[in-house]
Amino acid sequence: MKRAGFTTVWLPVALLLPQLLIIAIFFYWPAAWAVQSSFYLQDPFGFGSTFVGFENYTDLLQNVEYAKVARFTVIYTVLVTFFSLALALLLAVKADAVIRGAKTYRTLLMWVYAIAPPVAGFLGLMFFDQRNGPLTEMFQFFGWDFRLGADFNSTATAMVIVAVWKQIPVNFIFFLSGLQSIPKSVREAALIDNRSATGRFWDVTFPLLAPTAFFLLIINITYSLFDTFGIVDTLVRSEPGNNPVTLVYKVFVDGFRGNDLGGSSAQSVILMILVLVLTIFQFRLIERRIHYT
């Protein structure tokens, strides 16, 4: 709040009202509803519900299927985060180093940001097509019987590749802007101290980029968990079957197809807690980040 703020009372209330109204109806109400229904067992035919306490949660934690989805989600998140960060960092370092064509490279490496995840997933379907997808043929050439939608590992690989492709631009933009904010004096001093480019990178540039990298780590975990819904949905052609799916996808499938309101809500609440932890972590990092730069 500004020290010299205005003192009118009705105006700020009127200004805040639309935002507060929207979040009350579309945020707090739904969130509270999810928490509440996670403690109830819904009658499948819609005739009321019974309070069951933590039963939905204990059921989930003992559920083999849920454990499998959770395990896949963790592996998927780690792979997507690692590869998209590593490739983007490599490209950003190179894009920052070259002088000729720097702008063109920047544009070419960032525009994929604007492509919607399900559209990227649809391109993936064409590239991993069973009969004549170019990437399927490549895998088969190397002796892997690649079957998208039928074989767990094939589908998982396709998901990771598409998700990484889609995420490289965001990481690239942040890494590049992080690199460009390193003061010239620091770079020059490093150049005098250390002639080896690789040595300079790990001793000077990388530590200075660490805050950006930590911040991106959270962004990428959130992306893998939530924003890849469209990629997962298109690549499994809306038919989960034996295919790998993420936790968010399971919330959707159980809630809308399986009509398991209580179970789906309990899953929502578990994810809410997960996001809460991630966000707290993220804000602590942002504070650190401001400190560094």
Added chain:
Amino acid sequence: MADLTQSSTLQTSVSTPLRPRIKLRHVVDHAILIAGAFLMLFPVVLVLMTTSFEDADIVKHGLQLGFEGKMLENFEAAMFEASGFTKTITGTRMLMNSMILGLGFAIGKIVISMMAAYAIVYFRLRFATLAFWIIFTTLLLPLEVRILPSYEAIQSLGLANTYTGLIVPLIASATGTFFFRQFFRSIPEELVEAARIDGAGPVKFFIDIIIPLSRTMIAAIFIIMFVYGWNQYLWPTLITTDEGMFTLVRGIKQIVQVLSQTGAMIPEYGKALALSLIAMIPPVLIVIFFQSWFVKGLTESDK
């Protein structure tokens, strides 16, 4: 593998004897960047090329390198030919729906969050901190997590298959408010004092001072939000069951389902691929043309 960035002048002055080695490194740098750019560009270029082929060819051989004469025809079919189960939805219609969603979301979010942020920053209101935290908490839960209850809320309000139901719930998060709050706080305090001495009220100050000062920020946020709104998938999938309300991105789900069906007819691959390209063209163009604003919005809003 990686090397530190440096200015060219310094490099040449420090290491003149090592010139040939440095040249080689430049070649490697460019090679890596070209490979990266190719990786990003090639999939889409290949799809674009494939739209110039006959459906039967695409069914038989998949994605194609080269150019045939069918491209215009496929794009025309994608834009104007009615399709879907009810045969009422055209690409033009979906494009319009996507535009309404993208623009409505971006404008709605900017207006609402600027108003809220202005109220929080510039007024002595005891309830401002509380309001900030109420709004701020929404950053914690993405729509995907509370999707089922949000859907129920929209249903019970009778807003399914309406633009309001499509757009408004997406606005219910604080990204914009948080960003404008940060920005307003960085505006020098003297401005308010000066405005008050000159007798300007809060409304006049907002319109004459704050909005002009925020122009670049508004543009940056607008681009981010437009792309975000345009690319929404899960929410439109749930909330629009009426084909006349489909957006292009929502239409992708339909395309996938139609192409997966094994029927007697040859699936319209050319048209489907053309539609997927149409779905990416507007946001991609905006990101490319307003690149500097876009990058500013992305890195400064810390979305």
